[in-house]
Structures are given as structure tokens and as C-alpha cells.
Amino acid sequence: MMDSGGFPYYVLLPLVVFGPLFAWILYTLGIGELFRTRKDGDVTRLQIEETERLNRRRLYAKGGGTEVETEKTGRRSISALLGQSVAYLAFIIFVGALSVWPSYRPIAPGLALIKLSFSHPGQRKVACQKRSRKELAKLAANMRTALSCPRERWPVRIDLRLDGKPLYKGSASPAGLSSDGASAFYQTFPIPVGRHRLTVRMSDDGDTEKFAYTHDKIIDLSGAQIVVVGFNTNKGLFVK
Amino acid sequence: MVPMCGSLEDNLIRRVLQNRLSDVEALFDRAFGPSWNPFLQLGTLAFFFFWIAAVSGIYLFIFFETSAVGAYQSIEHMTHAQWYYSGIIRSLHRYSSDAMVVTAVLHLGREFILDRYRGVRWFSWFTGVPVLWFLYMSGIGGYWLVWDKLAQYVAVASMEWLDWLGIFGEPVAANFLTRGSLDDRFFTLLVFLHIFVPLVLLFLMWVHILRIGRPKVNPKRGLAIGSLSALVILSVFFPALSQGEADLGVVPTDLGLDWFFLFPYPLYDKWGAGALWAITVGVSLLLLAMPWLPRARPPKPAQVYLEKCNGCARCYEDCPYGAVSMRPRTDGLPFEQEAYVNSDLCTRCGICVGACPVSPPFRREEQLVTGIDLPDFPLAQLRTDTAAAIADLNKKTVQSLPRLIAFGCDHGLSTDLLSNDEMVGVRLPCIGMLPPSFIDYAVSAEGIDGVIMSGCRDCNCFHRFGINWTQQRIAAKRDPYLRRRVPRERLLTFWGALGDEKKFQATVEEFRTDLKNMAQNSNKDSE
Secondary structure (H helix, E strand, C coil), rough: CCCCCCCHHHHHHHHHHHHHHHHHHHCCCHHHHHHCCCCEEEEEEEHHHHHHHHHHHHHHCEEEEEEECCCCCCCCCHHHHHHHHHHHHCCCCHHHHHHCCCCCCCCCEEEEEEEEEEEECCCECCCCEECHHHHHHCCCCCCCEEEEECCCCCCEEEEECCCCEEEEEEEECCCCCCCCCCCCEEHHHHHHHEEEEEEEECCCCCCCCCCCCCEEEEEEEECCCEEEEEEEECCCEEEE | CCCCCCCEEEHHHHHHHHHHHHHHHHHHHHHCCCHHHHHHHHHHHHHHHHHHHHHHHHHHHHHHCCCHHHHHHHHHHHHHHHHHHHHHHHHHHHHHHHHHHHHHHHHHHHHCCCCCCCHHHHHHHHHHHHHHHHHHHHHHHHHHCEEEEHHHHHHHHHHHHHCCCCCCCCCHHHHCCCCCCCCCCHHHHHHHHHHHHHHHHHHHHHCCCCCCCCCCCCCCCHHHHHHHHHHHHHHHCCCCCCEEECCCCCCCCCCCCCHHHHHHHHHHHHCCCCCCCCCCCCCCHHHHHHCEEECCCCCCCCCCCCCCCCCCCHHHHHHHHCCCEECCCCCCCCCCCCEECCCCCCCCCCCHHHHHCCCCCCCCCCCCCCCCCCCCCCCHHHHHHHHHHHHHHHCCCCCCCEEEEEEEEECCCHHHHEEEECCCEEEEECCCCHHHHHHHHHHHHHHEEEEEEEEEEEECCCCCCCHHHHHHHHHHCCCCCCCCCCCCCCCCCCCCCCCHHHHHHHHHHHHHHHHHHHHHHHHHHHC
């Protein structure tokens, strides 16, 4: 940001440099029409022609009477200009108002948000086994790895409790056609502000009863605050 | 109320909508005049607003800093330190985008009400749907770049919405989890997208008008000046402002939502991602399928009769939809070219028939054949209708009244107005179908005192150029000319629709009085 003692004239530089450029681009990209003369038969001319015929008719009819007043320009009477002003004003108010109003609150007052979000691969369904010499000999030369590791993994199971009551219980399947990818979670839970006890448990080894990881934390939530429940290989489960 | 008539679908809801639209357009006609009436220029206004957004966006891009911290700060600097220029440009960028949504949606609604999306018009309607998608993608993407609280809300909700599809390996919304989780390169990607998506939008806008002959992409001068001035006034007095720097640790509250672009987001909060996807896909599919729900069954397209076609190319020049093209002669007649009709583009308006110089009704051939004709309403039928109308007129006209014949189009005034005790009417699909020789025929051969030609309102011709071409042919400025021997003072053109009945009757009455006076003066001269 720039400091200024008096008027910082250098800030006019963009105006000088880009002003003409802006005008040129605007002109070239379509607004040139504003400055061109009309070419083919538009309505104003058609109206004039019709009025001219009317004039001739009147001259014939009255044997040389006065010409009827011609509306040579569009609508530029005071009432028409007033009408246009009202229409433009309505347009300004409509666009200006609906671009920010009415305001919207994505989360109700008195609520905070818990986000459960992490990605973690479950344990392999079948543990890696060392291949015997016979088994290795049967394989092609480029496939002879010492360990045989079937790719399929267990789904990851999560149990989230707030103040001892279940908040979320679910599991995520491993990604990938061979079910060998990570299991990913992304869930959001609006909860009342205040002090809560948050307990999160995770199982990644196919055990349907016990949980391999557990984390328990007292949290003080203020309005609209976001608390993230995640998992990190080093830290394990965490709440922050 | 006099109902809209003719070929428009006989559907009560649509007719009511057409009547109301006609009222609104008449109101705007009174204030702006037909050529500046914004309701008749919605498509061109959308183009105009796009260019304003594009040019202002190029300027903003130059000073925008593509980093997590710098994005917000650079825009704040432009908005406050240079409010008198960059700030106004930023506001123009925002408001022109909003105005483009307004005009594009009104344009879509108007074409639907007027039933101009089925039959050969399916292409413009169909390609207009992806235009809307990319318009929304462009606008929503722009809101991310500001990286204020609104951007945070829009970004997180958009990603959660996309994650519902399950097409990403890991939830992309997880990228917006905690403070500091975004890196600078993310904003480089955003800027790239915010340039690339509008370019695709521009390409689609070009495709959208590809099948339209002589497409208009610039609004009339007065309307353009007025619209731009309105946006500048709005930008000066009500500048677009950021809503506080994004903070991923807190859910944004009390957001000033841009309801033109962001109205789906509260729906997402309320109903969830699945419901919003269902609505988005459902509405899109419905819009895409509308040209065939039900499929329009229009009359047969124009047909070229080579034995009468001399390859003059007037039909090619006048076709408002580019349906007529010229190709080398195929029948051995000593002309270089012949007309060819692409039935996929022909709207059966008959303007090509009016342009054909081989259409004079004077010929005494039993079957009047012209170079290009409408099989379902051939020129011979028009001659028969005209002759019958004149015969009818001869029967019913009081001797002292001028004898009037009115040619009217299917999309203008009601049939009832054109035919009454003192006047006979002949209808055509478009007034542009009327060959000028028919006017000559009525006046010179049949001794009709006055000929009225009635079509849609100025600048609002259902078939785009019907009234323009008619007027130019009468003024001997467009082929085929109306012959000089036809006294122009015996002609009246009236361009009007529903709501203009009284004006029409008054104009006809005035015309009748003039003709009567002319006859009296002529009698005096001869005495």
C-alpha cells in the first residue's frame, strides 16, 4: 500500500497509461458502434419515410397545406426522456440491490461447525508374505519381488461422539478399482456453541468391534467457529 | 383484448404471456422508441455487457496479484486507494456481469414466450443453454479471485457440491480446510480459469448466432450509451466492495450475496448437493429438450421453381435466416446461378417470395408460378385471396367511401381489425412476403383507392426484416421496387401489435379522410 503526503500524483499513472488503452479496447471490441453513423434502413428512417408519404397525402388532400410535423429522432420528448430515466434508475436499483441484498447467513446464529476430513489408507486385507524360491522362479524375471502383497485394503471406520452421544458413525471404502487406495472422509456437522467433549475413534484394520485409534478432547466453540477433526500418520487422530 | 393471431401456438398460457409481454414492450416503446427499446435488444445488450466485463477484466488482471495473501490486498488497494479509476473499473466488471445475466435470462424468456425456439430455430436455443452454463461458471469463478469471505463461502460450497459426484479420488473441499492450506499457485490456476472460461463463453456466443443471417451484436447507439452510463453511475455511487478477508477457521456470516450468480448456494445449504445437482441437470436437460417438446410441425419450406428462377439472388439477399444460397445452374438454362433453399434453416416466412421479381399477379396464366414459393401458401393463393377480397370489397363498399384493402401479417394485428364492413384484409405469414407488384395490381389494375400494409411493431418484426424490406421496396430503395406509377400517397404502412388497435383505427380513419379529400380536390381540378 502506498503512503501519501498530499495528493499522490503517481497514482494517476495507470489512468494515463491504461485509460487510452482501455478506451481503445472497448471501442475495438464492439462499442465502436456508438460512434458510427447508421448505415441501413433503421426504423427512424422508416418512420420518416412514412411521415413523408403522409405529408404528400396531406398536400394532395388539402391542395397544398402545411406539412405534418415529422418525428425525426427516436423519443426525445421530455416525457420520453423522463420515462427512460425512470427505466434506467429501476435498472440501476435492481442490479445494485440484488448484487448484495438481501444478505445471507450460511450458518445459523449459535452454531459452530465441525469438519471431519481426512484421507487414510486402511490396512491391507491380506498381510504381505515372503515368497519362496519356488514361487519366485515361477514368476517372470521382472516380477520377482521378495514380498507378495495383495492390494485390497480394509475400509476405514469412524465413530464420532459429541458429549457421549453419537454424532456420526460410518465407513469409507478404499478408492481405486482394486480397492487399494485411501479411504476419504469429508463431513460437516453444525453444532451448538459452548463447551463440548468430542470423542473420535477410527478403525482401519477390518475390526468391526474395536477401534485402533481414539482421540478425546474438550473443545470450547464460539459462533461460526470451524473445528477440524483429521488424521495424520504421525499424530494419529487430532482435533484442531 | 384482441388475441394474438395466426401461426403462433394456440396455447392459453403462452397467449397470456404474449399479451403481457406486448403490453410491457409497448410501454418501453413509448419511452425509448422502437429502435432503443431494450426489450427488443436483449441479445445485443448481453453482448455489450460481455465486452464491458471483458475489457474491465483485462485491466483488473494487470494489477491483480496471484497469491493467497496478495489477491485480497491487491483488490482492496484498487478499490480504495484508486477508487476513482480502478475501483470504478472493478465495479463495472461486477455490474456488467450481473447485467449480462439479467439480459440473457430475459432474452431466453422472451424467445420462449414468442415461441421462437422450435423448428429450425432449435439451434440457437440449444446452443444458448451452454452459453448460460459458461456465463455462470465465469461469474462464479470471478468471485473466488477476490478471496474475501464471500469467495471463501462460494469456494467451499462449490467444492462440496462437486465432491458429491464422487469423481475425485479425495474430496477437493479438503483443500480449503484450515488457515494457510492454500498456496499461491492455486490463485494462478484460478486466474487461468477465469480467462479461459470466458473465452469459451465468447466462442459459444459466436456459435449461438452462427445460423442467424445478419446477426446484430451491437445495441443501438443511444441504448448503449444509456446502459453504459447507468452502470458507471451505479459503480460510482454504489461501488462493489470486498467482504473482509477470507478466514478458513470461521464460517462466513452475513454475506452480501450476488443473487444473480449465487442464488443456487442457499439452495445447496438448504437441500444438499444431490438435490442441487438434480435441479441443475434437470433444468438443463429440460431447456435442451424444449425445441422438441412438442416438436413444431411447421409448413413446408420454401421451394425453388427453376423454370422461373433467373438467378437474380434477391431472395438470397433478403432471407433473414441465411436459408437461401446461390449455386451454379443445374438445369441448363442460360443463367449463371440458381437459388437453393436449405430446409433446415427456412422458417417459412415467405420473404423470399416477396423478393422474387417473377411474381407479378398481372399475368393471366392459369397457374401463377414464381421463382421461389411457399408450397403451403403459394403466391397463386395470395393472388386468389387478393382477387376474392377485391370482389368482396366491390360488393360491400358504400360508393362514397374510399375502397381500402389491407395486407397484414400473421404476427401483427388481429384479423378482425383488417377486415370489416369498410375494408377487406388479406393475410400473409409475413408482410415481407408481399411482392410490390401486388400493390400495383390493387391500385392500377383493380382501381383500389388505398392500400394498407400492416406488420409487427417497429424493430420487433417476428421474421426480423419483413417490415424493413417492405418499406424499402416501397421507397424504391430495395429490389424489387414498387413501380413509380403507383401513387405513394395512396399507401399506408402500419407497424403494430396487440395494444395498438385504437391507434390503427385512428390511423386508418385519418387515411380514409385524406383519400376522400384527395378525391374531392381531384374532382374540383377536373371541373
